[in-house]
Amino acid sequence: MKKFLLAAAACAALLTVSCNKEIQVRETGTTFQASLSPLTKTTIDGVKVSWAAGDAINVNSTGSFGIEAAGSEASFVMSAEVTAPYNAIYPPVIYYGPDTIELSDYMFLEQVSMIPLAAYSASEPILHFSPITAIFKIPVTGADGATLKTVTFKSKGGEQISGQFTIDFTVPEITAGLDDTYQSVTVNCENAALGTTPIDIYIPVPAGTYSGFEIEVETSEGTVVKGTSARTLAVGELRAMPAIDATAAAPAGGIKTAEDLLAFAEAVNTGASLDAWKNADGEIALLDDIDLGAYSSWTPIGNPTKTGNGTSNGTSTCAVEGPSFRGTFNGGGHTIKNFKASSGTIADGCTWGLFGALVCATVKDLNIVCDGVEFSAASTADAGVLAGTVYASTVSNVSVTGSIVSNGNDTDNKRFAFGGIAGFVFSDDNDGESVIENCSVNLKVTGGSGANTKAGATGVQFGGIAGFATTAAEATAFNRINDCTARGSFTISVGRSCGILATANCNTILTGCINYANQTNGFTNGRIGNVACYLKTQCGLVNCYNFGNLTTSNSQTTTGGLAALLDIASAYIEGGGNYGTIIGGNTSYLGLICANCSKFDHISGVIVSGRLGVYGGDMYDVNADNFMDYIGKVPAAYVDKVTGLSYVAP
């Protein structure tokens, strides 16, 4: 050390004048800085950390001289007298005040191995330094000839990872909160040459729980983005990440694997860039079939915290809060198979599906094969194999096949709507209409309504295509379900269930839809149809057909071939017809067309066929002369509104 000091003294005599401009006086304590090499930095060999030649420390706001030799131990000569207790920090430039440090948000490649350390000693000038952050080690490789420009590491949830932190030297421990505007660290790599030997980037990150991290590696060839989901970091841990090939081919422009799909979902839910999954047309593109068989749970793509899915005419709203999917998803005719996740118990006001909420979005040309997807709700909630909520969005050419199990709703008198394509469908005058077109389901559906005993708007309702569709009462926008088909078998016990749409609550038109599915429903006092259950304000069926058989067993349940209930003067059925066998337990409200048509605008041009019978009893003798007696219950005042019906023998 003596030899070093003498050499340093000679050097100082030469440099003192020339370096005067670079002496910096900070608010608390004085440090002396100048432009000399070598840089002050630690040495990292695996998990071993050693002092490097030139390293200096700060003790009680006083800087030390750089040490002469590297090693696991070092003796620092202080530039001024320091007395116990000793609060020590490394590197000295992160010292900001007696209880404050400052982690850089901008570094140069030469400094990326400077691991922030702190030490405390009450009396003896012997200090054992330990890390005060976790460390991410990020190796970066690249093609020969390429150069590395910058590496930017940022937290995804807005958590502070640079800037000022409070420090307790005695632990030692740092605490964020002094300035949470610093959520990233950028390393200027000054066009360092890339190759197969990695450039190791070390990023100090304060301990804590983070929503995740994202890293952008910019090279002369472009930018590569990598990231993590949520992480909890501990002080002193070295997070060794896989090497990033900074010159890897540009992202595939689509989704090829289940891992890609999960990463895409994560990006949607965190608001990250979706560019990596877009094709040349700017659509999210599925490039291959995806097998989700390994995933028993699923976080929806676009997973809102609340959907505000109002239920009744006059109060209907759909204010989606939190993440939603808002782009175009092009399935390319590919299949997402083995989708067998459980929704878990969907919280009040929430939604679940492959997609959570589609908002001003389009999903097209996609097939989904589900295997025992289970739906459960805590209270008002929606679920769909494709999407829980469809808001001002278009779904076209999507098929869903497989099986669904309903565990119903834990709460009575709270709507739980579920379907093969969608749970809840909403159109808005400002944001646009929702259209579900050319979609099909072929499903085995089983299960019940849980604790929910209702069959009204607050009951459990299932539609092969969608559960519940509405708009605000004053809206002029419409939901449109066009040319959709349902096949399969529904052995179910819920208040409303059918092949296409259980509840058309407001401004919803079904056109050209066909149900082939057979249904058996044992719910008490249900409202059951085979195309729809309830057509309400300005809702109608146009050229919709039922070919499926329907059996309800309860003596209070209304049962109709096309629908169960029309009780608003603007509802209507136009064209189409029933060819299925309809058997119900409630002989007062049982019909080949509509069980209870108490109010409507018109029922016209409908074909009446199929067979009609009483559950546990006989089949009616329906024929060309009497078929009007078996279309369903129509009040005398509305008989004139039923026109142009024709009978076709089964």
Next chain:
Amino acid sequence: MRIAYHKPDAEFGEFLPGLSILDASGDVSGTISDLDLVNDTWDF
């Protein structure tokens, strides 16, 4: 505002060994802890 340090030949400079040699006041010894390795992966 960005916080930047340890850029050689820039305004933030580097510690200068010996700059205030006449004020030197003895040694403080320092050892250093190792890190705990956690092998992690990128999720996307």
